[in-house]
Amino acid sequence: MGRSWRRRGSPSPLATRAAANSIERTVEMQRSTEMTDLQAVRSTPRRLASARRAVTGAALALAFTWTTVSVSAPMPESFSGLAEKVIPAVVMVTSTIRSESGRAQDSADMPFNFPKGSPFDEMFRQFRERQRPDRSPAEGVSLGSGFIIDPAGYVVTSNHVVAEGRDILIKLSDQREYRATLVGADEQTDLALLKLETKDKLPYVEFGDSDQLKVGDWVMAVGNPFGLGGTVTVGVLSARGRDIRSGPYDDFLQIDASINQGNSGGPTFNTQGKVIGVNTAIASPSGGNVGIGFAIPSNQAKQILAALRQNGHVERGWLGVSIQSVSPEIARAMGLDKANGALVAQVVPGGPAAKADIKVGDIITGFAGETVKDVRDLPRIVASTAAGTAANVELWRDGGRRTASVHIAKQPAPDKQASAQRSDRGNDEPEGQSSKRLGAKLATVTPELRRQFGIKDGLAGVVVLSAEQIDPRREHLRPGDLVQKVDGTAVSTPAEVDKAMEGSGARSRGAVLLQIVRKGQTTFVGVPLA
Structure with a gap:
């Protein structure tokens, strides 16, 4: 902590004395700790004692290696x-x-x-x-x-x-x-x-x-x-x-x-x-x-x-988008070399982004000359931009880079209205069609499925009934997800999902980009193909 380490040659007599002094200070520190933590020792003697032995051993090892290092900022x-x-x-x-x-x-x-x-x-x-x-x-x-x-x-x-x-x-x-x-x-x-x-x-x-x-x-x-x-x-x-x-x-x-x-x-x-x-x-x-x-x-x-x-x-600047992170699977599905930027999941109608022709599915990689490395960067950069300012937005769309010019607006008051809760699921699982490449069972939307999974009327797509081979370390599908697009192609039946995957080039990339609705929110999922 606060030290800059570099190796040297053989220890000098001065360094050896420093090591000895350090050991003495370590022993004295241990004695002091044992006195001040007496009540804690009584309550948990084994765990605390073993921790002290570990700390003491580490301190002695540090004192021994003192001969090969220099300290630039001592405690x-x-x-x-x-x-x-x-x-x-x-x-x-x-x-x-x-x-x-x-x-x-x-x-x-x-x-x-x-x-x-x-x-x-x-x-x-x-x-x-x-x-x-x-x-x-x-x-x-x-x-x-x-x-x-x-x-x-x-x-x-x-x-x-x-x-x-x-x-x-x-x-x-x-x-x-x-x-x-x-x-x-x-x-x-x-x-x-x-x-x-x-x-x-x-x-x-x-x-x-x-x-x-x-x-x-x-x-x-x-x-x-x-x-x-x-x-x-x-x-x-x-x-x-x-x-x-x-x-x-x-x-x-x-x-x-x-x-x-x-x-x-x-x-x-x-x-x-x-x-x-x-x-x-x-x-x-x-x-x-x-x-x-x-x-x-x-x-x-x-x-x-x-x-x-x-x-x-x-007062903060406002772009008028909802964004999500770019996972490695999403980056691969969209042809990006690295998983960086912020993926546009929703565009507010009439907002600055909509007026600048920024679309759902775009990845914002830069804003006003600053690089957007991940999803956390964009809100901070936009918020610090004054309302009325014109800014260039760097985008990744359809496998290529492009630039949009946007006029930032003043951020409106946050919406405090609670989102509607999803209705309880039924006990009976409807029949569906398995997609081995996605590792999921899919079904066409029905009134019963809308009630079961809380899918709003008017939303089209394919419902995920169950998801197989879920890797918790990766983005994946979940039961109740509504798949709306496969690599940008709208789908409404399980057959259309398979057809869209065949013609999208997903096989060569090893991953497919799905636009889904999850718990009422539009989001994107990059799914590695089985």
Whole structure:
């Protein structure tokens, strides 16, 4: 972590002494760990002891190989100076939540699910009451973290910490408290900007360049896990560009500095004390920290917060398409050398893409001069393009490249209407025709099949009754899929499917591209031929 390794020749006496010192430090570290984790040893002695032996062995091996490497960025001896510098600008964010049922509700950002009457349940109940003693019995408290970004009193936090709340209260590390108003929020990136109601001189921190942070670099998270204000944890940047399926603009930093419920909205710093991420989520089977946390990169956050400060909301560009990823099978079926780009699954009538003659089945490989490597790239690039801007779109269609010119529109409000649920399947399986090359049993659409699989009236195609030889590592057909086109040719019977496959050149490519409707959504599947 933070080290650059290269091999050298025979170890020098100085390197040998360094190795000995490193071993001594390792042994001392082990002793310290055994003392601080005493309670954990009592509860799980075998597993923890074996883990320690593994860690100790690894550390000794590292100390031994110290003679053949050089260290370019050693671990800081202490983070105390950095913590002392930034903690004053990190705040606790509290907002009151009104319960529609008349009972107090507590934010999901706090784990108030201890057994009723247990010591922990009582402790957190008392803590909540101390934080907001004026709340009524029908109100709950949302607790999170935040940080001040300029002397004027602007505070960054997570949208989900304040979205459902009112009476927002900010508490600094020196115990000063201020009321805050919501300047703006962006649900799609889970960011919110607050303004403190004060003329006092306030501490603040600045954003750094998240693009300069490298995997393995040291980071420090500060926040209020479980309401424990001013908590500092240290780790490294574990990975970049994580997609956790929280929205179309996912591009998270993954860190192993411990963050828990209550850290949401708090900052992650680099070793220079600059904010390089806004903590927003954790991956955990239990709800507690397991060393996998996610932060919004500072370079993305800066753009969103600037828009919130200026307009109170974020305006994004809109292309008017639904897209999906390009699997290796889809790429092969369409004659692409590599599985990259974004496949157009739907085109909104009257939208910018429709006006530019972008069609369902096109693969978008570039937009406004930027390469679209995968399906995640396009939404971010389009969103950052101002409405009214003319942009060239690079497409792959019918085995060749072409360019379309599109005028980007303003993104409309997201559709909050829930999609209709698919009706339950019947118990009796209708007869169908097997397609060995597809590894599936197919049938012509009937009223009974429409009811069984929830297929809308007016949609034509061939229903998949069962799918054989399904490889979970690949795109494949599923029961209930409605196959509408085979390599661009419309089909309505199993016989037409076979005929379309024979004349499409799929045999030479080894894969066929199917346009299907799955759970009401048009999508594409590349199927390797049996």
